[in-house]
Amino acid sequence: MRRHWAFRTKGSAMSSKFFPARLSRQTAVLALVLGLGGAAIAQSTDAPVDAPVQMPMEEVEQAYTSGDLETARNGLLAHAEAGELSAQYRLGFMMANGSGGPFDPAGAKRWLEEAVKQRHGPAIVLLARVYLSDNPEEDDFARAAELLSMGVEDDIGEARFYLAQMLRQGRGIAPDAARAFELMNAAARADMADAQFALAQMYARGEGVTQDEAQASRWLFQAAEAGQSDAQMSLYFNYENGNGFPKDPVKAREWLEIAVNSGVPLAQRILGTALLLGEAEDADPARGVGLLAAAAEAGDAGAQSNLGYAYATGTGVTQDDAKSAEWYQRAADQKLTRAALVMGDAYILGRGVEPDIEKAVYYLKIALAGRSDVAAQRLGSLVAAGDLPEAELGKENALMLVAEAADAGDPDALLWLTESAEAGEIYAYLRLANLYRDGTGVEADPARAADYYLMAAKEGYAGAQAQLADLYAAGAGVDQDYIEAHKWANVAAANGHETAAERRDLFANLMTPEQIAEAQARARVYMTKN
Amino acid sequence: MAMLRSLSLVLRCLVLFLALGVPGQTVAQAGVGLAALQGAADAGDAAAQRRLGDLYRNGAGVLQNYARAASYYASAAEQGDANAQNSLAVLYASGLGVDADPARAFSLFSQAVAAGDPRHLHDLATAYENGIGTDPDPARAAEFYARAAALGWQDAAVSLGVLYQEGRGVAQDIARAAELYAAPANAGHARAQNNLGLIHVRGEGLAQDYEQAAKWFGLAAEQGLPVALNNLGVLYQNGYGVAQDEAEATRLYKLAAQLSGTGSQDLTLIYDPRLMPADPEQAQAYLTAARAGDPLGQFLTGYLLASSAQSNADFRAAARWFERAAAQGAPAAMANLGLLNFEGKGALQDFVEGYKWLTLAAASGLPGAIAARDSLAGRMTPGQINAANQAADTVWRALEADAD
Numbered sequence: 001m002r003r004h005w006a007f008r009t010k011g012s013a014m015s016s017k018f019f020p021a022r023l024s025r026q027t028a029v030l031a032l033v034l035g036l037g038g039a040a041i042a043q044s045t046d047a048p049v050d051a052p053v054q055m056p057m058e059e060v061e062q063a064y065t066s067g068d069l070e071t072a073r074n075g076l077l078a079h080a081e082a083g084e085l086s087a088q089y090r091l092g093f094m095m096a097n098g099s100g101g102p103f104d105p106a107g108a109k110r111w112l113e114e115a116v117k118q119r120h121g122p123a124i125v126l127l128a129r130v131y132l133s134d135n136p137e138e139d140d141f142a143r144a145a146e147l148l149s150m151g152v153e154d155d156i157g158e159a160r161f162y163l164a165q166m167l168r169q170g171r172g173i174a175p176d177a178a179r180a181f182e183l184m185n186a187a188a189r190a191d192m193a194d195a196q197f198a199l200a201q202m203y204a205r206g207e208g209v210t211q212d213e214a215q216a217s218r219w220l221f222q223a224a225e226a227g228q229s230d231a232q233m234s235l236y237f238n239y240e241n242g243n244g245f246p247k248d249p250v251k252a253r254e255w256l257e258i259a260v261n262s263g264v265p266l267a268q269r270i271l272g273t274a275l276l277l278g279e280a281e282d283a284d285p286a287r288g289v290g291l292l293a294a295a296a297e298a299g300d301a302g303a304q305s306n307l308g309y310a311y312a313t314g315t316g317v318t319q320d321d322a323k324s325a326e327w328y329q330r331a332a333d334q335k336l337t338r339a340a341l342v343m344g345d346a347y348i349l350g351r352g353v354e355p356d357i358e359k360a361v362y363y364l365k366i367a368l369a370g371r372s373d374v375a376a377q378r379l380g381s382l383v384a385a386g387d388l389p390e391a392e393l394g395k396e397n398a399l400m401l402v403a404e405a406a407d408a409g410d411p412d413a414l415l416w417l418t419e420s421a422e423a424g425e426i427y428a429y430l431r432l433a434n435l436y437r438d439g440t441g442v443e444a445d446p447a448r449a450a451d452y453y454l455m456a457a458k459e460g461y462a463g464a465q466a467q468l469a470d471l472y473a474a475g476a477g478v479d480q481d482y483i484e485a486h487k488w489a490n491v492a493a494a495n496g497h498e499t500a501a502e503r504r505d506l507f508a509n510l511m512t513p514e515q516i517a518e519a520q521a522r523a524r525v526y527m528t529k530n
Numbered sequence: 531m532a533m534l535r536s537l538s539l540v541l542r543c544l545v546l547f548l549a550l551g552v553p554g555q556t557v558a559q560a561g562v563g564l565a566a567l568q569g570a571a572d573a574g575d576a577a578a579q580r581r582l583g584d585l586y587r588n589g590a591g592v593l594q595n596y597a598r599a600a601s602y603y604a605s606a607a608e609q610g611d612a613n614a615q616n617s618l619a620v621l622y623a624s625g626l627g628v629d630a631d632p633a634r635a636f637s638l639f640s641q642a643v644a645a646g647d648p649r650h651l652h653d654l655a656t657a658y659e660n661g662i663g664t665d666p667d668p669a670r671a672a673e674f675y676a677r678a679a680a681l682g683w684q685d686a687a688v689s690l691g692v693l694y695q696e697g698r699g700v701a702q703d704i705a706r707a708a709e710l711y712a713a714p715a716n717a718g719h720a721r722a723q724n725n726l727g728l729i730h731v732r733g734e735g736l737a738q739d740y741e742q743a744a745k746w747f748g749l750a751a752e753q754g755l756p757v758a759l760n761n762l763g764v765l766y767q768n769g770y771g772v773a774q775d776e777a778e779a780t781r782l783y784k785l786a787a788q789l790s791g792t793g794s795q796d797l798t799l800i801y802d803p804r805l806m807p808a809d810p811e812q813a814q815a816y817l818t819a820a821r822a823g824d825p826l827g828q829f830l831t832g833y834l835l836a837s838s839a840q841s842n843a844d845f846r847a848a849a850r851w852f853e854r855a856a857a858q859g860a861p862a863a864m865a866n867l868g869l870l871n872f873e874g875k876g877a878l879q880d881f882v883e884g885y886k887w888l889t890l891a892a893a894s895g896l897p898g899a900i901a902a903r904d905s906l907a908g909r910m911t912p913g914q915i916n917a918a919n920q921a922a923d924t925v926w927r928a929l930e931a932d933a934d
Contacts, residue, residue: 494878498842501874509787517911520880527878 054078057087069100080111088115089123096130105130116147124151125158132162141172152183160187161195168198168207181208188219196223197231204244213244224255232259233267260291268295269303276306276316285316296327304331305339312342312352325352332363337370344378357387373404380405384416396427403431409441421452429456430464437477446477457488460530465492466500473507482511486519491526564592571602579606580614587617590900593893593926595919596627607638612645616653623662625912627919636663643674648683651675655686659693668699684714688722695725704735715746723750724758731761731770740771751782759786797873799837800891800898802862808833820851828855829863836866836876845876856887859929865891865899872906881910885918890925 060075073094079087092112095104108130115123124147131144145166151159160183166173167180181202187195196219202208203216223231232255238244239252259267272291275284289310295303308328311320325346331339340363346353347360361382367375380401382388390398399420405413414435420428433452436445450471456464469489472481486507492500508516564585570578583602586595600621606614619638622631639657642650655674658667672693678686691710694703708729714722727746730739744765750758763782766775801808808816808830816834819827832851839845849870855863868887870877877883884906891899907915 490874490879493842493874496842496846501842501879504874504879513909513911516909517881517914520878520882520914523878524880524882 054082069094071100073100080114083114085115085118085120088112089120089126092123092130093126096126096133105134116150119150119154121151121154121156124148124154125156125162128159128162136171138172141166143172145173157187157190157192160184160190161192161198164195165198168202177202177208179208184208188222191226193223193226193228193231196220196226197228197234199223200231200234217244224258227262229259229262229264229267232262233264236267236270263294263298265295265298265300265303268292268298269300269306272303273306276310285310289316296330299334301331301334301336301339304328304334305336305342308339308342321352323352329353332366335366335370337367337372337375340364340366340370341372341375341378344375348378348382357382361388361392376401376404377408377410378405380413381410384410384412395425399425399427399431403428403435406431406435407441414442421455424459426456426459426461426464429453429459430461433464433467446471448477450477457491458530460495462492462495462497462500465489465495466497466503469500469503469507473503482507483515483519483522486511486516487522487526490519490523494523494527571605574605574609576606576609576611576614579603579609580611580617583614583617587621589889589892589903591893591895593922594889594903595923596621596916597919598627600627607641612642612647612650615639615642616647616650619653619657623657626915630912632663634663639663646681648678648681648686651678651681652683652686652689655689659689659699668693670699672699679710684717684719684722687711688714688719688725691722691725695729704729708735715749718749718753720750720753720755720758723747723753724755724761727758727761740765742771744771754789756786756790759783759789797836797869797875798902799833800862800865800869800896800902801833802829802896805862808837810834810838820854823854825855825858825860825863828852828858829860829866832863833866836870839875842876845870847876849876856890859932861891861894861896861899864888865896865902868899869902872909881906882914882918882921885910885915886921886925889918889922893922893926 055075063071076091080091088111092108095108112127128144128147131140148163164180164183188199200219236255239248268291272288276288292307311324332343344364429452437449453468472485489504583599586599603614603618619635622635639654655671659671675686675690691707695707711722711726723746727743730743747762763779767779816830820831832848836848852863852867864887868884871884888903
């Protein structure tokens with residue numbers, strides 16, 4: 001399915017009910033009865049100038065069964081325009097799912113509205129779901145609620161579930177937890193697994209009903225046993241973490257296996273990773289790789305990344321850098337930070353791919369957006385080594401990244417940063433000052449730190465002025481001097497530093513009025529000059 | 531807007547009042563026109579010279595100027611005016627308005643006592659006690675304190691009491707000290723109360739009695755004497771003579787630190803009682819007027835910003851509006867700008883600048899400004915005060931020139 005519904009639900013629930021032969025025969029009869037009316041509708045709407053060639057319904061069915069969805073969809077159009085209720089619904093469905101042609105919500109709405117006029121049950125529910133998909137607005141919510149209310153009147157089980165979800169959410173209809181519970185309860189008792197899972201949630205949270213853990217648990221099990229995969233995963237997590245139940249790794253594992261069998265990619269990834277890394281008692285790297293591959297093929301980024309790891313390390317598979325890079329890259333393309341970092345390194349080192357600095361930078365930037373410190377260091381090292389032009393990042397970003405690399409001990413980065421400082425970059429002074437003060441990536445050198453703070457302080461940077469004040473007060477890297485400490489704290493406070501004034505007043509308590517007078521005079525001279 | 535206009539009018543009157551400068555000022559305390567006083571002083575009237583000295587020293591309604599005060603005192607002192615001799619001695623002792631000259635101060639203190647004023651006897655005693663322009667001589671100090679005390683000067687009795695308590699210049703005699711403290715303490719003299727409390731704590735000469743000590747420290751503390759606040763804090767911290775109360779002890783220590791000018795200072799803004807109260811609902815109207823250059827709008831905008839300031843940034847904005855209003859001669863803006871300079875909130879901490887602006891505000895007679903200036907002076911060196919006097923004079927002349 002190309003678009004997500006507003007609620008979490010299974011696309012398969014809809015398609016499994018599609019095109020039962022019996023239904024199509026019934027609706028064919030219905031279409032015959034309503035034939036005249038249908039023709040009238042076709043004329044009154046925007047019928048194409050060249051009326052589509054009527055393909056006999058049998059041929060449409062044949063095309064559908066043989067998998068030629070395009071022909072089926074084209075064939076349905078003429079029947080729909082002829083007013084055949086079943087054809088209208090089926091065409092709407094194909095348009096809503098983008099099967100046999102482009103995803104076409106407007107077209108789907110048009111044909112489903114036609115079918116709804118005749119209170120076609122499945123069309124009512126499907127049309128509501130179309131309205132709720134793809135960034136619905138207030139009007140869409142309202143229309144969906146109207147449709148679903150109609151569906152509930154007509155005793156359609158699914159309509160109860162969806163209307164209950166809307167009442168819980170309170171969009172397009174006034175929220176009403178009690179009514180939502182009533183509808184959800186009815187849908188759950190009619191064996192709708194999604195409703196059973198939702199009902200379990202409502203009991204657990206006391207939503208529209210008195211909170212009842214026993215009922216919540218009962219419905220959760222019922223939904224899970226009916227194959228509802230969210231419920232299965234919930235049971236897995238509950239047993240695994242001892243959440244609501246006593247911790248029970250054996251039962252957790254059982255439910256995880258069940259979810260794996262239901263084809264839940266998350267379950268496949270979790271179990272696959274456990275088997276691969278030998279965390280589970282019965283470590284089984286080969287099966288682990290199989291599960292990860294299934295989840296990876298289904299598009300699960302975590303599984304793709306872990307499969308990349310399996311190939312990189314030769315765990316459960318023959319070691320293969322190229323295949324590793326292939327899977328890591330698919331995960332990285334989904335913006336998975338750790339995979340993006342691996343791909344950055346892969347393109348720098350030429351591991352499993354041709355070396356390509358541009359691509360390395362592309363992936364490292366993705367990792368950086370995911371707040372990876374290592375990515376910042378790598379990018380900084382690339383800048384310092386001249387592999388990445390600083391113009392591409394902007395001066396400020398380049399400085400920040402190179403400073404990270406220098407922090408990590410990259411000598412090129414330290415040199416680059418020092419040269420930037422010599423060229424008058426205040427930010428470089430500050431980072432170098434911190435570096436030499438804390439001894440990160442270099443030997444600690446308080447005197448040098450003080451020099452850099454002084455340079456930044458003289459450029460008017462309040463943070464450096466406040467730092468310098470503390471260095472003078474403590475005599476760290478400079479001769480202890482309360483007058484200078486007071487002066488710089490005073491200047492920093494006047495430049496907007498929020499805590500420097502407190503430091504200044506603290507120093508003042510240790511000074512004579514003459515020292516304070518001298519400190520203030522020096523601060524005044526400094527401020528006048530700058 | 532109508533209200534704002536009328537407020538502006540009030541302020542313009544104030545600005546005009548200020549801009550008329552020294553000759554236009556009348557001096558309430560003197561009860562005499564400044565011009566008349568000036569005339570008499572120029573004609574050689576010693577009393578007029580001394581009163582002008584007092585006016586320029588006090589700087590309430592005129593621009594404070596210790597140098598000018600010293601010069602008038604010197605003229606009167608030469609003619610034998612004892613009050614002028616004593617006041618000039620104080621200036622030479624501290625270096626306010628003149629270069630500090632302890633020897634000259636001692637000589638003037640000595641000349642002044644000839645007239646027998648107990649205050650002058652006390653001051654000479656202080657010079658002997660502390661060795662100002664002479665070797666420290668506690669025995670001589672005790673002698674002069676005793677003479678002043680005999681004339682009913684309580685400060686002298688208390689200082690004499692201290693010498694007896696500590697046995698300096700006289701044989702130690704705690705009972706005598708307690709006796710000397712008793713009358714001033716009962717009359718509400720803070721230093722006497724504190725010292726009496728200390729005798730009760732130590733149980734020297736009197737029975738040790740923490741409750742009595744707490745009573746006397748409490749009375750002195752109520753008058754804001756920092757040392758008494760600290761002493762009372764110690765009693766609360768240990769539960770001596772009062773119920774033990776750490777929180778109260780902490781509060782008292784903090785207050786003591788604030789009043790003695792150490793520790794972080796709370797900022798009490800100064801408002802001009804001649805204006806209608808600042809109305810936060812009118813903030814937008816004030817701002818509009820402020821932007822249009824109206825000094826009252828600028829002051830009110832700064833005042834609202836500073837009085838609800840959440841951060842240094844708010845104080846900086848307030849300081850900028852006060853600066854603009856002060857440059858147009860608005861006294862309340864000057865006063866608050868001075869306070870911000872003093873506390874280094876939103877501006878560089880600079881006592882000289884702070885004292886300058888408070889001096890200028892005090893020259894317009896703004897009561898809060900006079901009190902704030904005099905209490906903050908304790909944190910400054912005489913050199914800073916002299917520099918501030920000069921700086922204020924420069925601004926004053928510039929404002930006068932603008933008004934012409």
